[in-house]
Amino acid sequence: MTQPAQPLTPEIVSAILRDPDSPLYPAQITVFCDHCGTEATADFMVSEDMTRAERLAVARKHLVDNEGWQHDEEIGDDFCPEHAAPAA
Template identity: 50%
Template structure:
């Protein structure tokens, strides 16, 4: 019994090996916490008259691989389902490197970042108007198409 206890003590006294890249490092705590302050957050959120702000957990799925992104958002009772989803898509596009546009919801691994892509309508450079070079965001009423 003493031999087993000695081995256990030796293992506990031995420093852990270096962390392998890609492996979770349990020797350091990198988690930061902040108090939620939900009431303060809800009170500070601008909402239209006659509506109330409330927290909502919204999940967006990548249309290619099925990856999900779930976050908490502050929405209000006057919003439709599509408007609440737009809040989540805007957040993912702005801060999580997703591409949520006309081509669908694409995670950072699946999106195609071609140079010159319009983030609003997902128009690539080769798909732009031949006459003016602008994307689909513009109406092109005054464009004169070249004849072939």
């Protein structure tokens, strides 16, 4: 399951939460900068069948795509915008 490209509107979140058949629910996820310890915490819609790593990937994708964070796949570290490598 992947996160939508655009943030969910309050109306969509409300509809998901009212739907008894929806597997999605909000979860608060925090990502830490591995350089300085800065935290980014937000609510994301996830499902029970997602692993912990998949849920973290939802938060990382949002931070990378929208907040200027960087995730180094090779070493698994996350970097806040201040410590992210400049875009090539």
